[in-house]
Amino acid sequence: MYLSTFLPFTAFPSLLVQTIADTILCWIGLHQLQLNSNTFRCVFNSTDPNDIQYIISGWFNKLELFRFDSKLGRFVGYTEFGVKVAQNANNNTAYLEQLRHDKYRVCVYNIDFWYNCILSKSVEPYGVIHTTPSGGSERVLVCSVYGFYPKDITVTWTNNNQQITTGVINSETMPDRDWTYQLHTHLEYSPISYFDRSGDQISCVVEHISLKEPIVLDYVAIGASGLVLGLVLSLAGFIYYRHKSRGQRSHTQI
DSSP states (O other): OEEEEOOOOGSHHHHHHHHHHHHHHHHHHHHHHOOOEEEEEEEEESSSSGOOOOOOOOETTTTTEEEEEEETTTEEEEEEEHHHHHHHTTOHHHHHHHHHHHHHIIIIHHHHIIIIIITTTOOOEEEEEEEOSSSSSSSEEEEEEEEBBBSSOOEEEEEETTOOOOSEEEOOOOOTTTSOOOEEEEEEOOHHHSSSSTOOOOEEEEETTTTTEEEEEEEEEHHHHHHHHHHHHHHHOOOOOHHHHHHHHHHHHH
């Protein structure tokens, strides 16, 4: 999780500001100025100060030029110009010490509020299982899980409560516009391998911090033997119906 905002160039030492300003003035004649800003970010997954990362980035035309990272304790440049800015800033030990202190002033000081407002919240997922054809005799079961927050989630496949580890392909956890996430996991199988016994139960098990108990989505396989049995019963019913119909017609004629 991270929160970010814009910082003016005046937040940097005068030498750094002058270097950036001079370079930008040279670039304005050659490029259309689209974006020129600095941002700071507080990156965190808990309220532990050691887990909090304070990042300041300098941007121009949507390109990150340089960055201060509290975990490194110094600036890093990503372009030729950004490297020069980083070198100048890293020579200013007093400024580096100020930025290390700013991690506590900007991030750690506000972490409880941010954490309680955002990271302590959770949204329960919901899911569906559906099938999709594959090449040859293979089949694919798809378990789609939607609408969960936070991002971390565990989705597994089981066959009669035994975890399946082969033929499983998971998609990336994808963000939605409402800050929730979705995940899709595929199970490739051969009907002979999993579904040759009638009643085999394939399940998609979803575990998430918002759930008191895992969600279990079941897909009950009919199986080859089940199909044969169904055909036999259908044929027997049809023969019985025809035989009964003939008997009724014979009785009516008499």
